[in-house]
Amino acid sequence: MAEQQRFRAAPTLGGMRIAFGSETWAPSVDGVVTRLRATVTELRRAGHEVLLIVPDGAGVREHPDGVRVVELPSVSSRFVSGGRIFGLPWRGPVERALREFRPDLVHVLSPYILGRAVLAAAESLELPVVTSFHQDLATAARHAGLGLLSGPIWAYLRHQHGSSDRTLVTSQAMAELLPRHRIEPVELWPFGVDLERFHPRRRDEAVRRALLGDHDRNDVVALYVGRLAPEKGLRRLYPLARARGVRLVLAGDGPMRNQLVEDLADTDTLFTGWLAGDELADLYASADVFTFPSNTETLGFVLIEALASGLPVLAADSAPTAEILGGSSGGAVVAEHDWGRAPQLIRSLLTPSRQTVSRAARRRSLNWDWTVATEALVDIYRAVLQVDRLRAPAAS
Known part of the structure; x- marks a missing residue:
């Protein structure tokens, strides 16, 4: 001793x-x-x-x-x-x-x-x-x-x-x-969260146009950031990938990537691979809505970064997610059986205006x-x- x-x-x-x-x-x-x-x-x-x-x-x-x-x-x-x-x-x-x-x-x-x-x-x-x-x-x-x-x-x-x-x-x-x-x-x-790096002022119309590709400028850029893995519930995003007026963007990589590419081959889903730092911050701020389909997380850091970036959130219903959103009008939760309605839910979330829900999302993050x-x-x-x-x- x-x-x-x-x-x-x-x-x-x-x-x-x-x-x-x-x-x-x-x-x-x-x-x-x-x-x-x-x-x-x-x-x-x-x-x-x-x-x-x-x-x-x-x-x-x-x-x-x-x-x-x-x-x-x-x-x-x-x-x-x-x-x-x-x-x-x-x-x-x-x-x-x-x-x-x-x-x-x-x-x-x-x-x-x-x-x-x-x-x-x-x-x-x-x-x-x-x-x-x-x-x-x-x-x-x-x-x-x-x-x-x-x-x-x-x-x-x-x-x-x-x-x-x-x-x-x-x-x-x-x-x-x-x-x-x-x-x-x-x-x-x-x-x-890094409140300076992840900020609404990073919104860049040139980045948004690149994310939209051939889509109309009034269409919705729906973003997912994270590992492409089975436990992330990514199949819940398939209705968004096939919805008119929505461009699904998946930022990340992982064991499910090849399966996702195959399943979504008939869509124009954009796979960006891993992004980090300022490039990731620009991506968050330049999208229109963040999607968080996982209900197995102990917290969900990407959800916090999205809110800090002024990005409204459509998230799977779970206790940690509800804890983060805290009833903010900058986000909405989706029951497990209800992801087929994700395109309609996104449009409801963005009404009356994206600016309103963006400000609410950012306000939710200011104490972090x-x-x-x-x-x-x-x-x-x-x-x-x-x-x-x-x-x-x-x-x-």
């Missing part, structure tokens, strides 16, 4: 040392990556030190200045999650990195595969650990016709999150769900800010460290 006490860095009153373990860091339209990148940037700006433990080949060289990065060997297969990279759970390199970095606290996002090694190393070094829950795998399995896997999935998640001091969730809906599956204690990690969200996260870290310090004398 004395050796572990010597290892432990004394938490400072100012900046902390935070080690993050993440299953991915790829530069893609991914809510977990979006949140982590923004959080790391804000932590560095506030004077905290950061270590990232991520899979190799996952875009790790695109990170804020001063961030230390450890890449673990990874594997991928085009038959699994569309070729997504998975880091191997090698504990040795992780433990060496943590010993060298001497973090105050370890935060593991979605501790599934690579996260197992980070959790084991942190436990060996008796470091305080926070985990965060970002994907409702059990619900996704049920929607994929694999409901029998729900029980084993929750059992595995209980095991993974059970070794942490606190599990963070991204919405109040998840804060209510996890305790029902005996994952506790949980705490809300507030969300944020990454600085505020990260300050709340730091408060959670400090609370965990305080409990850990009180425990230490008793443990010795």
Whole structure:
């Protein structure tokens, strides 16, 4: 025990040392990556030190200045999650990195595969650990016709999150769900959005004309942003693809792309591939309505970015979606059986004018800010460290 006490860095009153373990860091339209990148940037700006433990080949060289990065060997297969990279759970390199970095606290996002090694190393070094829950795998399995896997999935998640001091969730809906599956204690990690980058002023008629293609300028550009994967409910968008007066634009990539291209070959659906940064922000602001067909999300970052861009939203009915929209007239929810009416619902949403619903969408986002969200996260870290310090004398 004395050796572990010597290892432990004394938490400072100012900046902390935070080690993050993440299953991915790829530069893609991914809510977990979006949140982590923004959080790391804000932590560095506030004077905290950061270590990232991520899979190799996952875009790790695109990170804020001063961030230390450890890449673990990874594997991928085009038959699994569309070729997504998975880091191997090698504990040795992780433990060496943590010993060298001497973090105050370890935060593991979605501790599934690579996260197992980070959790084991942190436990060996008796470091305080926070985990965060970002994907409702059990619900996704049920929607994929694999409901029998729900029980084993929750059992595995209980095991993974059970070794942490606190599990963070991204919405109040998840804060209510996890305790029902005996994952506790949980705490809300507030969300944020880059309100300067995602802004209605980026609306560009030249971009909109390019999105419309041969369509009439008065037609509606209906945008989807995200992974092209079965759990996203993308077949619900087929009525929009075939509706007169609507141009469906799908921004993203994933294992379902080829199937979508085949199914929608008789339509003029536009596939843009992955977009990011200012190009993505211009796309949001220049569309007319955002479509969000997934009801398996724990939050839905693209939904938040769309609202900040002044883009009215047509979204699948779910607890996290209702939490984000909050009754705003800048969005409407669609029951699972009602997506056949999506073209009519969009026209109703845009009445009396797009400008009116755009302003309502933007107003809904104005209280969401990454600085505020990260300050709340730091408060959670400090609370965990305080409990850990009180425990230490008793443990010795």
